[in-house]
Amino acid sequence: MADMTAYGAELPANRKRIRPGLILTWTVLLLGGLLMVTPLLYMFSTSLKSAGQVYDLRLIPLAPSFDNYIKVLSDGRFMRWFANSTLVATTVTLSNVFFDSLVGYTLAKFEFRGRYFIFLAILSTLMIPTEMLVIPWYLMSSQLGWLDSYWGIMFPGMMTAFGTFLMKQFFETVPDDFLEAARIDGLNEFEIWWKVAMPLVMPAISALAIFTFLGNWTAFFWPLIVTTSKELYTLPVGLSSFAVEQSIQWEMIMTGAALATIPTLVVFLVLQRFIVRGVMLAGLKG
Amino acid sequence: MSNIPDIDAKGATRKGRTGFVLTQSGRKVIWAWSFLALPIVFYSWIRFYPTLSAFWISFTDWDLLRPATFVGIANYQKLFADPIFWKVFGNTFAYLIIGTPISLLLSFTIAYFLDRVTFMHSFLRALYFLPFLTTAAAMAWVWRWFYQPIPIGVINGILSNLHIPAQQFLRSPAQALPSIMVTGIWAGLGFQIIIFMAGLRAIPSTYYEAARIDGLGEWAILRKITLPLLKPTTVFLVVFSSIGFLRIFDQVYNMTSNDPGGPLNSTKPLVMMIYQTAFSSFDMGYAAAQTVVLFMILLAVSLGQLFVLRNR
Numbered sequence: 001m002a003d004m005t006a007y008g009a010e011l012p013a014n015r016k017r018i019r020p021g022l023i024l025t026w027t028v029l030l031l032g033g034l035l036m037v038t039p040l041l042y043m044f045s046t047s048l049k050s051a052g053q054v055y056d057l058r059l060i061p062l063a064p065s066f067d068n069y070i071k072v073l074s075d076g077r078f079m080r081w082f083a084n085s086t087l088v089a090t091t092v093t094l095s096n097v098f099f100d101s102l103v104g105y106t107l108a109k110f111e112f113r114g115r116y117f118i119f120l121a122i123l124s125t126l127m128i129p130t131e132m133l134v135i136p137w138y139l140m141s142s143q144l145g146w147l148d149s150y151w152g153i154m155f156p157g158m159m160t161a162f163g164t165f166l167m168k169q170f171f172e173t174v175p176d177d178f179l180e181a182a183r184i185d186g187l188n189e190f191e192i193w194w195k196v197a198m199p200l201v202m203p204a205i206s207a208l209a210i211f212t213f214l215g216n217w218t219a220f221f222w223p224l225i226v227t228t229s230k231e232l233y234t235l236p237v238g239l240s241s242f243a244v245e246q247s248i249q250w251e252m253i254m255t256g257a258a259l260a261t262i263p264t265l266v267v268f269l270v271l272q273r274f275i276v277r278g279v280m281l282a283g284l285k286g
Numbered sequence: 287m288s289n290i291p292d293i294d295a296k297g298a299t300r301k302g303r304t305g306f307v308l309t310q311s312g313r314k315v316i317w318a319w320s321f322l323a324l325p326i327v328f329y330s331w332i333r334f335y336p337t338l339s340a341f342w343i344s345f346t347d348w349d350l351l352r353p354a355t356f357v358g359i360a361n362y363q364k365l366f367a368d369p370i371f372w373k374v375f376g377n378t379f380a381y382l383i384i385g386t387p388i389s390l391l392l393s394f395t396i397a398y399f400l401d402r403v404t405f406m407h408s409f410l411r412a413l414y415f416l417p418f419l420t421t422a423a424a425m426a427w428v429w430r431w432f433y434q435p436i437p438i439g440v441i442n443g444i445l446s447n448l449h450i451p452a453q454q455f456l457r458s459p460a461q462a463l464p465s466i467m468v469t470g471i472w473a474g475l476g477f478q479i480i481i482f483m484a485g486l487r488a489i490p491s492t493y494y495e496a497a498r499i500d501g502l503g504e505w506a507i508l509r510k511i512t513l514p515l516l517k518p519t520t521v522f523l524v525v526f527s528s529i530g531f532l533r534i535f536d537q538v539y540n541m542t543s544n545d546p547g548g549p550l551n552s553t554k555p556l557v558m559m560i561y562q563t564a565f566s567s568f569d570m571g572y573a574a575a576q577t578v579v580l581f582m583i584l585l586a587v588s589l590g591q592l593f594v595l596r597n598r
């Protein structure tokens with residue numbers, strides 16, 4: 001919104017007259033953008049309608065009420081799935097931020113025999129699709145008793161080649177002088193990484209954190225395979241089972257879908273600039 | 287490992303070899319390997335071993351119950367003789383061949399114009415970006431509802447207001463796959479727009495100024511400057527989007543849960559066939575062979591696209 005006033009004030013003074021083409025472009029873009037969020041608007045709208053009003057396709061409900069939310073949340077399942085997803089996504093994100101950074105830093109800033117080999121080996125795992133690994137992971141999990149556990153959901157994503165590559169790119173831009181100065185001050189190598197290098201790549205860390213969290217929050221395939229008891233479902237898997245069970249009660253399904261969507265939307269509205277920049281960084285460097 | 291030329295070693299390892307523990311470079315090497323110790327275990331155990339294991343399982347008849355026995359290429363023979371596999375193979379490529387060009391064309395056009403608009407720019411950008419942050423499994427249900435017949439479905443409701451006959455959408459073998467693909471395109475568009483905009487911003491404005499001085503029109507600038515300079519971004523997005531469509535699963539699973547991959551297998555992608563073979567039929571050997579095929583397809587597509595776009 002800050003854009004609006006800033007540009008509004010600036011335009012008459014030192015810019016060219018607004019061309020009619022630009023107004024047309026803007027209008028078409030606005031309509032397209034509204035079309036993009038239509039599914040979200042309808043989802044929220046229907047979640048506020050009663051069963052009888054679902055067939056009424058107007059966007060603003062006649063008698064909006066939160067009854068559906070109370071009904072869906074009352075048996076505690078969604079709360080549990082929400083907590084599961086939060087726990088899983090947070091743990092995996094912290095692990096990625098720590099290990100991907102540590103490995104990226106080591107590959108960027110240390111000189112040792114085999115460095116190139118390690119880098120290529122990690123990078124090559126990008127070519128292996130998750131779908132190929134799920135059968136061995138399932139076997140491994142059943143032998144080690146990891147099926148139907150939080151660790152079972154989390155272990156495949158604890159480190160990623162994407163994150164390692166991203167962090168390596170950024171650590172390469174950190175000047176060696178900074179690290180050398182810290183070395184002279186008597187910090188050990190771990191402290192140099194954690195206290196000196198890490199703060200210098202905060203934009204990359206936030207990009208990695210956003211991507212990892214979002215990826216794990218919305219992950220469906222592996223959690224669907226590894227969990228069997230409803231108490232351990234993540235939000236997407238839980239929602240899917242909930243929706244199947246509700247059959248044609250669309251207002252309840254929309255309420256469940258809204259509950260799964262609200263957290264990421266709220267986070268986005270709060271951190272919009274941050275997230276867009278993070279996605280740009282990760283997309284361009286990764 | 288040792289026969290890889292160690293281009294970075296220079297004096298570092300030489301000193302390390304003679305003075306070992308006390309030299310700074312020697313200590314740094316020890317630090318480096320201790321930092322890498324746990325990740326090496328992780329990548330070996332959770333990435334490389336399972337990869338080899340998947341290849342091995344694909345040559346066995348393992349079904350979780352009886353011990354696996356080696357069956358050679360029987361799973362692959364069975365797969366290539368299976369008409370459902372070829373149906374699924376066609377579906378998987380239909381998602382890719384239709385989905386990728388449409389989504390790239392749309393996202394580039396939107397990014398190109400959005401980049402020039404300053405008034406309420408971040409608001410417009412947010413509208414396009416929001417769907418990227420949603421959960422595919424959740425939004426699949428919203429779209430499924432949209433596609434329902436009258437009087438439930440929103441799209442058919444709008445069509446009937448416009449006096450257009452109602453469409454079958456997910457119930458029709460011809461329309462179901464495109465209907466699901468729209469959901470996939472919608473979900474990925476925001477990311478592609480953001481990346482295209484980042485690419486557009488990275489083109490130095492002096493190029494445009496020079497082109498304008500030379501008297502080039504907007505269209506010529508787009509063709510001769512913007513698109514060629516945007517090639518790395520485009521290559522990245524083509525590969526990223528293709529891989530996404532080849533691995534489509536969440537949407538199909540949730541939009542066809544009453545008849546998975548239906549109607550008549552018309553929407554079933556390879557990943558869904560893998561899921562059903564492995565976790566409904568527990569025919570692990572056969573499923574592993576399917577995952578190997580998926581791996582080969584992904585490998586071929588990413589290498590092929592990089593090659594084609596690099597030589598143009």
